[in-house]
Amino acid sequence: MSLAASVVSAKNLGLTFSTNDGDVIALSDVNLEIGAGEFVSFIGPSGCGKTTFLRVIADLEQPTSGSITVNGTSPSDARLNRAYGYVFQAPALYPWRTIEQNVALPLEIMGLSDRAARIQRTLELVNLTGFEKKFPWQLSGGMQQRASIARALSFDADLLLMDEPFGALDEIVRDHLNSELLKLWARTKKTIAFVTHSIPEAVYLSTKIVVMSPRPGRVTDIIESDLPAERPLDIRETPEFLRLAARVRDACAPATRTRSRACASFSTARPCPFSSCSPRSCSSGTPPPSG
Template identity: 75%
Template sequence: AEDARQARAYGYVFQAAGLYPWRTIAGNIKLPLEIMGYSKSDQAEHVRKVLQLVDLEGFERKFPWQLSGGMQQRASIARALAFDADILLMDEPFGALDEIVRDHLNEQLLQLWARTEKTIAFVTHSIPEAVYLSTKIVVMSPRPGRIAEVIDSPLPRERPLNIRDSKEFIDLAHRVREGLRAGHSDETSV
């Protein structure tokens, strides 16, 4: 893990945006680049590129408190993307957002994934979110956490939000729910 961190093989997006309130959005995004010794011109180019990827162009001089919760999370994603890591680890980044904003960010995340082709490991407690975002769903058991089931998604890679009304989506959501229930019943029988 330490070798991967030093090689900048992964970026991490937390549950809360974790932006420094005294730094602008651009300042927050370029912070890891400053720490890693990137030149100012490289920092500016990376910031410009990732702000475009997350649809936050024009907000680089704003402070976090001037942005909505969804925009703050997009800035957090931009920061994780700034040093071009191969893997993006996301720990319930949309959990505190309302349903409409969450849906919008889920759609944007799929678009971002299509443009960057990065590997994204996304942790969520929302079954519909897991089914909508994933090509592979890893169902975990409760304490101790272990892999209960790995499910390959039969859904197409391009997914409009209304795919949630399809039979394939609903069937897959039921399968995930059953995997979770089985994991919980195993816990109570131990």
């Protein structure tokens, strides 16, 4: 597969959960291409379907309409081919395994050889060399999450799916891990899909930012980042960064001026980004209920 080929390609993708209270539309009409080597962030308020979309890529949820390919095949085949590593919101390390045994878990399951070399290399990538024999509870939360990233990297899948991996960590640890993740991405040339609800995090990390909105979950904007590839942490104080962050904030949070614009367009051609808000609630200035 050539470098420019798309790793994930979704067309008119929809997913509806049937619940006892009726159908919940988690995803509606999502069209998205993720190219090889991109770092794509998904951002939006909770309930906008960003995690669901990641789970559809991972074949953990089944779409109910539209089509999606991963590496040119169905998500199911991609999962069977072990095409991706998945990093969850919580580290989900097995407490009865040491760090190196945790990293070895996918290798054991997939029956891969040269485990010791792979473990050493991936632990080095996430700066955990020297902690091989520790048990998870002996490590801090940030180190545990790094170990879970190492576990996702150990079998060398080209696609890394990350579902709010740093959501539970404090801001200082988070900044540190963000810059380490960027270095790791630059070294490994992997394609990364990254779910977050932090705008600075999304802007700092991504080459492409996908803004989503809830009820029904759908993509409202796709913003290409014009920031340079080399991103020290203090890039976040540059005007370029702040301009991009403001654009993302406008796109996903309908603060005053954005909402009035959205409402103005509601009655005309473009649909309101908040399908759940009626024209009345828009004009009265009350935000739509967030979920």
